[in-house]
Amino acid sequence: MSRLPWDALARRTAPRGAVRALLAAALAAALVAAGASRGAARPRGRARATAAPAGAHAFPFGPSRLPVTGAGRAPFNATVGSFKPDDAIATLDAARANGLHLLIRLARNRRRFRNADGSFSLEKWKHEVDAYRGIDFAPYVADGTILGHYLFDEPHDPTNWNGKPVPYADIEAAAAYSKRLWPTMPAEIGSPPSFLLGGAPWRSLDLSFAQFSARKGDLRPWLRTEVEAARQQKLGLFLSLNVLEGGDLHGKMTPTQLETWGMTMAAEPEACGLFMWRYDSAYFHEPAIADAVASIATVTARRATPAPMCRGAGWPRGAR
Numbered sequence: 001m002s003r004l005p006w007d008a009l010a011r012r013t014a015p016r017g018a019v020r021a022l023l024a025a026a027l028a029a030a031l032v033a034a035g036a037s038r039g040a041a042r043p044r045g046r047a048r049a050t051a052a053p054a055g056a057h058a059f060p061f062g063p064s065r066l067p068v069t070g071a072g073r074a075p076f077n078a079t080v081g082s083f084k085p086d087d088a089i090a091t092l093d094a095a096r097a098n099g100l101h102l103l104i105r106l107a108r109n110r111r112r113f114r115n116a117d118g119s120f121s122l123e124k125w126k127h128e129v130d131a132y133r134g135i136d137f138a139p140y141v142a143d144g145t146i147l148g149h150y151l152f153d154e155p156h157d158p159t160n161w162n163g164k165p166v167p168y169a170d171i172e173a174a175a176a177y178s179k180r181l182w183p184t185m186p187a188e189i190g191s192p193p194s195f196l197l198g199g200a201p202w203r204s205l206d207l208s209f210a211q212f213s214a215r216k217g218d219l220r221p222w223l224r225t226e227v228e229a230a231r232q233q234k235l236g237l238f239l240s241l242n243v244l245e246g247g248d249l250h251g252k253m254t255p256t257q258l259e260t261w262g263m264t265m266a267a268e269p270e271a272c273g274l275f276m277w278r279y280d281s282a283y284f285h286e287p288a289i290a291d292a293v294a295s296i297a298t299v300t301a302r303r304a305t306p307a308p309m310c311r312g313a314g315w316p317r318g319a320r
Contacts, residue, residue: 059303060101060147060273061266061296063243063284068095068102075297077101078273080150082108085131092137096145103150103188103238103275106132110152110160118162122170125152126177133181141185147273148186148207149178156195168199175204186236193229193237200233207236211277212261213246214253219261227270236310239265240275244283252283259292266299272310274300 060078068081068091082105083091095102107113107128115121140146151174155166175187188207189196196208210226212219223239230237241261247253253261266274274296283289 059266059300060238060275061300062100063276063279064240066100066279068098068100073098073100075294075300078147078275079103079279080105080275082106085135088132088135092140092145096140096143101144101147103147104137105150105152107152113152114161119164120155120161120166120170122173125174129177129181137182138184141182146185148188149182150209151175151178151187151189153190155189156191165195168196171196171199172202172204175202175206179204188236188238193226193233193235196235197229197233202233202235205235207238207272208233209238209240211240211242211246212265213242213250214248214257215246215250219264223265223268227268230270230309234309236272236307237270238273238275239268239271240277241265243276244278244280246277255286255288255292258289259295262292262296263299266296266303270307270309272306 062073062076062078064080066073066076066079066081068079077099078101080103081091081095092102094100107125113121113125113128115124137146151171154160155171158164171189171191175189178185178187186206187204188209189205190209192210193208194210196202196205208226208230210230212222216222226239227237241253241258243253243258245251247257262274262276265271284293
């Protein structure tokens with residue numbers, strides 16, 4: 001199993017004790033800066049030799065699709081993002097400079113890796129990933145800028161794949177292919193451990209992803225189920241909140257829902273990080289939402305020690 005680069009993150013942990021008001025103010029500054037223009041692209045292939053990013057917290061926390069460029073991201077220090085091959089090094093260098101840590105999506109649009117009947121195509125997925133084949137991601141994995149390779153999203157949802165979930169064998173094959181190209185980069189799939197349990201044991205897959213919304217009922221039993229399923233499979237677990245469509249009646253989460261659920265998930269000892277779907281300027285600019293985010297950040301700021309599943313300790317590849 002590849003080691004999630006938590007140690008690199010932990011070395012950059014900011015001093016503890018920041019109060020909610022300061023975090024909320026920092027969030028407001030981050031959201032204003034998020035609209036900054038993207039930097040010029042650098043040649044693809046080789047990574048620039050620069051210092052490791054100075055992340056706000058050791059525990060990855062932030063919304064998906066958070067813009068990489070622009071200063072003042074606190075309290076966010078992580079996102080799920082994508083980039084074109086020619087923009088890869090420039091984007092990763094910008095993330096490193098801004099203390100941002102990424103789950104990277106290389107196959108960016110599922111329409112490009114589905115068969116004519118709408119089912120998943122492993123060969124088409126490989127073709128999408130091959131566009132990045134010559135890029136050296138290893139330095140960014142080593143310093144924690146890259147948290148892992150987000151292979152693709154929601155293989156468990158049959159509505160995405162012509163009525164049938166993606167076969168477990170295809171998920172494992174995608175993870176193995178990623179490892180063949182980038183051996184040190186953890187392989188992550190956008191699916192909860194409760195679904196992935198049917199495909200265990202996994203030889204190449206390292207990380208899972210479980211997203212909560214109000215329609216899933218009580219958070220705590222849901223969370224216990226996913227944590228236990230991840231533990232059984234020896235998979236790391238990223239957690240997420242569907243803040244834009246995961247509230248009551250598929251609406252946006254209220255400040256109370258965001259704060260209550262977010263603080264509970266951030267405090268989960270087995271979690272490798274906490275994401276939110278997805279960055280929306282209007283939503284995160286709401287003062288009550290910014291205050292809720294600041295409350296969650298007081299919990300993530302105290303997370304300095306990863307769960308064993310997040311770093312792969314004790315589970316050499318042959319022992320899984």
